[in-house]
Amino acid sequence: MSQARELAGRLAWVGVDWGSSNLRAWAMAGDGQVLARAGSERGMLSLAPEDYEATLLATIGDWLPTEGRLPVRVCGMAGARQGWREAAYLSVPTRLDELARGAVRPTVEDPRLDVVLLPGLCQQPDDAGRRFDVMRGEETQLAGLIAREAEAAGPVCLPGTHAKWARLEAGAITHFATFLTGELYGLLARQSVLRHSIGDDDPTEPGCREAFVAAVQEVAAAPEAFSPRLFGLRAQDLLDGGLPTGRARGARLAARLSGLVIGLELAGARATLAEDEVVTLVGAEALCTRYALALEALGIDSRRVDGEAAVLAGLGLAHAALAHHSPTP
Amino acid sequence: MSQARELAGRLAWVGVDWGSSNLRAWAMAGDGQVLARAGSERGMLSLAPEDYEATLLATIGDWLPTEGRLPVRVCGMAGARQGWREAAYLSVPTRLDELARGAVRPTVEDPRLDVVLLPGLCQQPDDAGRRFDVMRGEETQLAGLIAREAEAAGPVCLPGTHAKWARLEAGAITHFATFLTGELYGLLARQSVLRHSIGDDDPTEPGCREAFVAAVQEVAAAPEAFSPRLFGLRAQDLLDGGLPTGRARGARLAARLSGLVIGLELAGARATLAEDEVVTLVGAEALCTRYALALEALGIDSRRVDGEAAVLAGLGLAHAALAHHSPTP
Numbered sequence: 196m197s198q199a200r201e202l203a204g205r206l207a208w209v210g211v212d213w214g215s216s217n218l219r220a221w222a223m224a225g226d227g228q229v230l231a232r233a234g235s236e237r238g239m240l241s242l243a244p245e246d247y248e249a250t251l252l253a254t255i256g257d258w259l260p261t262e263g264r265l266p267v268r269v270c271g272m273a274g275a276r277q278g279w280r281e282a283a284y285l286s287v288p289t290r291l292d293e294l295a296r297g298a299v300r301p302t303v304e305d306p307r308l309d310v311v312l313l314p315g316l317c318q319q320p321d322d323a324g325r326r327f328d329v330m331r332g333e334e335t336q337l338a339g340l341i342a343r344e345a346e347a348a349g350p351v352c353l354p355g356t357h358a359k360w361a362r363l364e365a366g367a368i369t370h371f372a373t374f375l376t377g378e379l380y381g382l383l384a385r386q387s388v389l390r391h392s393i394g395d396d397d398p399t400e401p402g403c404r405e406a407f408v409a410a411v412q413e414v415a416a417a418p419e420a421f422s423p424r425l426f427g428l429r430a431q432d433l434l435d436g437g438l439p440t441g442r443a444r445g446a447r448l449a450a451r452l453s454g455l456v457i458g459l460e461l462a463g464a465r466a467t468l469a470e471d472e473v474v475t476l477v478g479a480e481a482l483c484t485r486y487a488l489a490l491e492a493l494g495i496d497s498r499r500v501d502g503e504a505a506v507l508a509g510l511g512l513a514h515a516a517l518a519h520h521s522p523t524p
Numbered sequence: 525m526s527q528a529r530e531l532a533g534r535l536a537w538v539g540v541d542w543g544s545s546n547l548r549a550w551a552m553a554g555d556g557q558v559l560a561r562a563g564s565e566r567g568m569l570s571l572a573p574e575d576y577e578a579t580l581l582a583t584i585g586d587w588l589p590t591e592g593r594l595p596v597r598v599c600g601m602a603g604a605r606q607g608w609r610e611a612a613y614l615s616v617p618t619r620l621d622e623l624a625r626g627a628v629r630p631t632v633e634d635p636r637l638d639v640v641l642l643p644g645l646c647q648q649p650d651d652a653g654r655r656f657d658v659m660r661g662e663e664t665q666l667a668g669l670i671a672r673e674a675e676a677a678g679p680v681c682l683p684g685t686h687a688k689w690a691r692l693e694a695g696a697i698t699h700f701a702t703f704l705t706g707e708l709y710g711l712l713a714r715q716s717v718l719r720h721s722i723g724d725d726d727p728t729e730p731g732c733r734e735a736f737v738a739a740v741q742e743v744a745a746a747p748e749a750f751s752p753r754l755f756g757l758r759a760q761d762l763l764d765g766g767l768p769t770g771r772a773r774g775a776r777l778a779a780r781l782s783g784l785v786i787g788l789e790l791a792g793a794r795a796t797l798a799e800d801e802v803v804t805l806v807g808a809e810a811l812c813t814r815y816a817l818a819l820e821a822l823g824i825d826s827r828r829v830d831g832e833a834a835v836l837a838g839l840g841l842a843h844a845a846l847a848h849h850s851p852t853p
Binding site (some may be wrong): 248252318319329372373374376379381382383386423424427429433434 | 542594599646647648655656658674686689701702703704705707708715716717746747749750751752754755758760762763764785788789791792794795837
């Protein structure tokens with residue numbers, strides 16, 4: 196029943212990415228190897244502070260050793276004010292190998308747990324073009340990117356519900372901006388008048404790739420047309436005899452909607468790119484492939500770094516630093 | 525109990541604007557005077573075709589005369605394919621005094637009812653910049669605008685859940701476009717991550733007018749920044765020590781969100797305006813006042829026409845035309 200025995204002697208620490216709607220945990224060897232994975236749908240939005248320890252034990256209890264304390268390093272919304280315990284934001288610009296500096300220890304009852312929550316980043320407006328913004332979780336991926344590639348620099352995009360664009364320079368993050376792309380897609384596809392037209396997104400359906408690319412280019416060329424193009428999807432569904440029928444029809448319109456919202460993001464992000472800069476995409480393969488296609492449609496090169504590898508490198512960096520630092524008790 | 529007696533001898537016809545989520549009805553004298561008003565929350569989205577007659581009778585049954593048939597002239601979503609009976613779209617460009625041409629009579633059982641549903645308009649893409657679009661209800665307001673002011677021409681904006689911008693020329697509508705403005709506001713304010721920050725919209729709170737105007741100008745100048753400005757509202761709420769507290773804080777952020785979504789609409793609509801054109805706003809006073817302020821912030825003049833007066837003039841025009849035409853039985 197317990198995994199503790201098979202992990203015994205190899206498990207060095209546990210990494211956790213605890214977001215708004217779920218958590219993912221990794222059992223880590225000292226050399227950075229992933230020994231086991233676990234997860235739960237109990238994210239910050241469904242938890243009170245006193246629920247976190249029990250949720251953590253329910254998720255990784257099987258990994259706990261019979262003696263000694265297991266280091267658990269947590270990034271994400273668990274460190275928000277409304278989370279387990281607040282790990283106050285570090286201000287941008289900041290070096291990314293210093294996240295452990297802002298870490299805090301929540302109170303835990305189980306003597307086997309040594310839990311540390313990493314801070315997020317905040318940005319205040321200034322004359323250098325910065326604006327109010329916050330992140331929690333993505334900073335650890337960025338720290339991991341730099342841990343893996345010391346020379347990583349330039350624009351980095353982390354696609355998602357709240358997509359982040361960050362600029363890295365000499366081991367530091369200098370600017371970032373959040374785009375509501377994934378959330379906008381979900382609201383429009385499932386809650387707006389467009390829900391009657393938008394089907395399951397399936398880029399393998401014929402014509403979907405072309406519809407996606409065309410929409411990206413349309414909005415990037417004329418972002419002011421974003422809103423009428425949205426209702427235009429509904430009108431096209433009502434009027435366009437050239438659309439396929441059935442499942443292919445809904446997929447075609449979903450591809451177009453995806454292109455409109457990602458195109459709006461790229462129209463905004465593109466304004467911050469220097470000529471010929473290569474964008475580093477950090478995330479899961481399918482979503483990064485979609486972003487790479489959209490960027491390519493605008494003549495922008497990109498490369499991908501795996502999101503899980505990045506967050507584990509970032510958590511590992513913090514774990515190593517905490518062996519020297521002692522976080523706020 | 526019945527209003528029929530007091531309306532007797534004066535009631536000539538009934539006008540109905542039957543939308544997706546409600547219906548409004550007016551008892552009309554032959555000279556265009558409104559004798560009584562009624563309404564219901566039973567819009568197209570909550571009705572099957574066989575429910576319409578009973579809903580109409582529950583709403584205006586008190587007005588029905590003891591003998592003879594009462595003309596009931598209906599615009600809006602009741603004439604949609606998923607409504608009472610489909611009144612097929614007329615294609616743009618079209619003259620607006622010809623709506624009766626596309627009217628249909630749904631089957632009714634009550635011998636006192638003579639019901640006619642007016643058509644909506646559709647637009648097909650072409651080389652003149654038209655794109656797929658549809659409207660149902662607003663065309664009757666536009667017809668009424670022209671019935672009241674034969675010389676009405678140029679850009680007309682009808683703010684709302686799905687705001688319409690139309691161009692009138694010599695009694696005809698030549699182009700139109702739909703902006704998802706009201707629906708976007710509702711989704712963002714009540715269903716997105718911004719719901720934690722957006723309060724009740726109250727333009728009388730100090731600073732709200734200025735926040736609204738600044739947001740309109742920001743997005744009109746840089747529509748590509750729409751998406752990061754949205755998340756910026758949440759970040760500002762978390763970080764900005766300069767915001768007021770309590771109710772005023774939520775109202776301030778609501779004013780800014782309203783400015784962002786209306787600013788995005790105006791950025792798109794502005795591209796279709798000739799220099800020094802005056803925009804005719806058709807709708808309710810509060811919303812039109814807000815749009816007038818936004819337009820003014822972009823240096824665009826506007827004037828307002830009351831939305832109820834416009835729809836009644838449009839329905840009256842159709843009623844008069846139907847005395848000569850006979851709609852599709």
